[in-house]
Amino acid sequence: MKIEANNVRVSYGSEQVLKGITxxxxxxxxxxxxxxxxxxxxxxxxxFNRMNDLIETCKVExxxxxxxxxxxxxxxxxxxxxxSVGMVFQKPNPFPKSIFENVAYGLxxxxxxxxxxxxxxxxWAIKQAALxxxxxxxxxxSAFALSGxxxxxxxxxxxxxxxxxxxxxxxxxxxxxxxxxTKIEELIYNLKASYTIIIVTHNMQxxxxxxxxxxxxYMGDLIEYDDTRTLFTNPKKQKTxxxxxxxxx
Amino acid sequence: MRKGEKFIEAFLFGCSALTLLTTxxxxxxxxxxxxxxxxxxSLIEFLTDTQWTPLFSNKRFGIMPLLAGTFLVTAISLVxxxxxxLVIAVYLSEYAPGWFRExxxxxxxxxxxxxxxxxxxxxxxxxxxxxxxxxxDQVGGxxxxxPGIVMGIMILPLISSLSEDALYAVPKSLKEASFAMGAxxxxxxxxxxxxxxxxxxxxxxxLALSRAxxxxxxxxxxxxxxxRLTANPLVPIETATTYIVQVTMGDVPYDSLEYKTIFAVxxxxxxxxxxxxxxxxxxxxxxxxxxx
Numbered sequence: 001m002k003i004e005a006n007n008v009r010v011s012y013g014s015e016q017v018l019k020g021i022t023x024x025x026x027x028x029x030x031x032x033x034x035x036x037x038x039x040x041x042x043x044x045x046x047x048f049n050r051m052n053d054l055i056e057t058c059k060v061e062x063x064x065x066x067x068x069x070x071x072x073x074x075x076x077x078x079x080x081x082x083x084s085v086g087m088v089f090q091k092p093n094p095f096p097k098s099i100f101e102n103v104a105y106g107l108x109x110x111x112x113x114x115x116x117x118x119x120x121x122x123x124w125a126i127k128q129a130a131l132x133x134x135x136x137x138x139x140x141x142s143a144f145a146l147s148g149x150x151x152x153x154x155x156x157x158x159x160x161x162x163x164x165x166x167x168x169x170x171x172x173x174x175x176x177x178x179x180x181x182t183k184i185e186e187l188i189y190n191l192k193a194s195y196t197i198i199i200v201t202h203n204m205q206x207x208x209x210x211x212x213x214x215x216x217x218y219m220g221d222l223i224e225y226d227d228t229r230t231l232f233t234n235p236k237k238q239k240t241x242x243x244x245x246x247x248x249x
Numbered sequence: 250m251r252k253g254e255k256f257i258e259a260f261l262f263g264c265s266a267l268t269l270l271t272t273x274x275x276x277x278x279x280x281x282x283x284x285x286x287x288x289x290x291s292l293i294e295f296l297t298d299t300q301w302t303p304l305f306s307n308k309r310f311g312i313m314p315l316l317a318g319t320f321l322v323t324a325i326s327l328v329x330x331x332x333x334x335l336v337i338a339v340y341l342s343e344y345a346p347g348w349f350r351e352x353x354x355x356x357x358x359x360x361x362x363x364x365x366x367x368x369x370x371x372x373x374x375x376x377x378x379x380x381x382x383x384x385x386d387q388v389g390g391x392x393x394x395x396p397g398i399v400m401g402i403m404i405l406p407l408i409s410s411l412s413e414d415a416l417y418a419v420p421k422s423l424k425e426a427s428f429a430m431g432a433x434x435x436x437x438x439x440x441x442x443x444x445x446x447x448x449x450x451x452x453x454x455x456l457a458l459s460r461a462x463x464x465x466x467x468x469x470x471x472x473x474x475x476x477r478l479t480a481n482p483l484v485p486i487e488t489a490t491t492y493i494v495q496v497t498m499g500d501v502p503y504d505s506l507e508y509k510t511i512f513a514v515x516x517x518x519x520x521x522x523x524x525x526x527x528x529x530x531x532x533x534x535x536x537x538x539x540x541x
Contacts, residue, residue, distance in 0.1 A: 049429060083431035093422035096445045109432045109440065155426070162430065 001065075002027040002166070002196045003048065008062035010043050010052065017043050019220040020062070025213070030188060030197045032207035032228065035217035036248065041200050044217070045168050048198065049085040050078055066166065083110070086159030090171040092151035094143035094158070099126075099135050102143045102154055106162035121161055129157035130187050149180025156187065160195075167191065169199040173206065185210050204244060208232055216240045279519065282512035289506050295513065301476035301492075303510045304501070310510065312517060314476035318393065318486035319518075322468055323461040325397025325482060326404060331454060333401075334408030338450075339438055341409070342416040354410075361406040369470030372399040377471060384483065391473030391485035400467050404457040411456065415449025416442055448532045455529040459522045465490035489514050 003025040010018040018040045025031050033041035043052065050071065052058045064071050071081055083106070094102050101108075103122045112118055122139075126132045131153040135146070143154055152172060159167060169188070173181040188197060188210045201207050207214050208228055215225040216239075224231060224240045235241045242248055287295070290310045298311025337357070341350050377395040381388045388394070419442050427437040443450070473485025474495055487495075493511045501507045 051425065051429060054425070054428060079431040079433055081431075082429055087429040089422060089425065089429075091422060093420070093426045095423060095426065095441055105427075105432075105440070106430045109430065109436045158426075158430070 001025065002067065003198075004063075004065040005044075005047070006063040006065070008044065008047060008060065008064060010040070010047065010061075011059050012055065013057045017220050018047075021222045023215060023222060023225050025196065025198065027196050028192055028194070029213060030192050030199060030211040032211035032214045033198065033200045033217060034202075034204060034207050034214060034243075035223075036243070037202075039217040040220045041215075041217045042170055045170055045198060045200050048166065048168055049082050049087055051087065053078065083162050084164050085166045085168060086162070086164035087168040088152070088156050088159055088170065088172045091175050092148055092155050094146075094151050094154055097143065098140050099143050099146070099154060100139040103157050103161050105158060110162065122157075125157040125161035126154075128160050128191070129153045130183065130190075131157055147180070149176050149183060152176060152180065152184060153187065156184075160191075165196060167195045167197045169197065171200050171202060174202060181206070204232070216243060218243070276519075279512055279516050282509055283516040286506070286509035286513040289509075290513075299478050301487075303507050304496075304499075308506075312489075312514065314478045315487060315489040315492055315514060316517070317478050317480075318468075318472065318476065319462055319488040319490070321393045321480060321482060321486060322397045322400060322472060322488055323458065325394060326400035326461045327454070327458065329398055329401025330405045330408050330457060334405050334453070334457075335412055335450070337405070337409040338412035338416055339443075342413045343434065343438055343442070357406045357409055360402065363403075365403065365464065365466040366470070368399050368403050369396070369467040372396045372467055372471035380483075388483045389473070389485045391471060391475075392483050393472055393486050394482040396467045396471040397482065399471070400461055400464055403464070403467070404460055407457045407460060408453045411453030412446070412450045415446035415453065418449065419445040448535050452529045452532045455525055455532065459525040459529075462525070463490065463518060463522055465494060469494045489518050 001024040005021055005023050008018055008021045009016065021040075021044060033045060035041050046052045047060055047064055048066070048071070050060075052060055060072065066081075066085070070076070095105060097105070100122055103125050104118050107118050107121055112121075123132065126135060131150060134150060135154075138145070143151060146154060152175075156167075156172075172188075173184045176184065185206060188199065191197060192212075199207075199210060211228045213226065214228040214231045216223045216231065216235075216237075218239055224235060224237045226236070231240065232244055235244060295310055295312055297313075298309055299313055300309035300311050301314045302309045337353075341353060345353070372395045376399055377388065377390065377392065380392070380395055423441055423445060424437060427441045432440070468488045469491045472488060472491060474487050474491060475485045476487040476492065477484065479486065493514055496507065496511045
């Protein structure tokens with residue numbers, strides 16, 4: 001198992017938002033987290049790269065193992081962890097730098113100075129993110145000159161450039177138009193070969209199109225976790241049934 | 250429209266017109282007297298002569314020594330205030346715990362509330378003697394260094410407070426993106442936050458700069474009254490503002506050439522600050538365009 005979560009509980013101050021989640025995720029699969037707003041799916045996603053640590057009042061208990069090592073162990077170097085667990089956010093958030101420098105960022109903060117190596121890696125990452133043809137002639141231009149969909153693929157390229165083994169995606173297409181969304185979904189499908197991907201989404205069609213497994217969260221609990229096809233065609237729990245048929249959420 | 254409302258509208262218009270007229274009036278008087286001055290002294294002499302001695306029998310009208318004095322003190326104040334102000338801004342916005350920030354921010358604002366005359370004699374009675382102990386026999390009773398340092402402290406809150414606002418205005422999503430890449434706090438500050446807030450930070454520096462150039466009291470008290478074309482911060486100098494104080498406090502006859510010099514000097518200062526304010530306005534405009 002690539003990722004194993006064991007009785008993970010998260011609270012913000014006195015409010016408990018995750019009430020003991022246990023699940024395991026296989027290597028090179030796409031797992032979708034679905035559920036209504038406030039169900040804890042994004043919070044859970046942010047446990048895997050310890051982004052929750054940035055919130056002062058946030059407390060994470062339980063255990064998360066990645067490649068069989070406990071990522072909440074006191075000796076873990078958070079910066080190293082985040083280099084191996086990339087993240088793409090809901091809204092495209094490129095840095096106010098050139099397209100090239102955005103993708104090179106991860107390499108530069110790692111202390112890479114070999115110009116040729118950086119150029120190769122940047123090109124490779126942008127190609128992986130299916131953006132190369134659109135930007136190869138304007139790498140020196142500001143990232144803000146790109147469209148929203150292109151910016152999001154640039155953010156994916158930025159995350160891929162440091163070669164993480166896991167890619168976390170927090171509603172990566174929710175701020176994009178349908179065509180850009182399709183491109184991101186195709187990309188997710190293709191990236192599966194090399195990465196373990198977890199995607200949080202509000203869009204159930206997106207979950208069916210992109211993921212192998214789906215986890216349904218509700219009010220801080222993991223209600224059901226199964227193969228995507230099974231979960232959507234033959235859910236075992238009433239709550240899941242209600243949610244996927246659109247009765248609430 | 251009702252009569253009362255029309256009256257109110259006219260009154261409000263009058264108020265705004267008054268400020269406009271005052272500004273125009275001041276500029277006109279300034280220009281008029283400056284033109285009068287340049288009837289007697291050529292612009293070339295004004296800009297290129299290296300002596301400023303309008304109050305002596307051998308009159309020379311080169312503005313350079315005054316500007317040199319002004320820029321020397323200003324440069325010293327920026328050397329003090331820019332690094333310190335930036336470090337304070339970064340620390341307060343990114344590192345400091347909440348309670349520390351709550352205490353330090355208001356204290357910094359108090360620095361801005363201290364009357365400049367207090368800063369002036371603080372420079373003269375505390376900082377200058379301290380400098381004289383530090384560099385024995387080299388520091389004059391009046392010098393550029395002491396008021397420069399003190400002026401740096403005076404403009405410090407301007408830089409730290411505006412720069413902190415600029416850093417704070419950087420979208421949280423950028424910070425998150427950087428941390429999610431595995432960047433440390435320092436890397437995030439240096440490579441993402443400061444570049445993203447760069448225009449805002451430069452605005453704060455330009456505003457502090459024009460404040461320092463126009464500052465009068467501190468230099469009038471502690472820098473001396475000897476117009477001198479020098480880069481040595483330890484000897485007495487005179488700034489443009491101090492010269493104006495010196496003439497207006499003295500007994501120069503009205504409408505004489507000496508009297509007109511202060512308008513020419515005032516005009517020079519006005520032009521410099523006007524240019525600087527426009528620079529900061531332009532930077533601000535660029536700054537707001539970056540994140541809509």
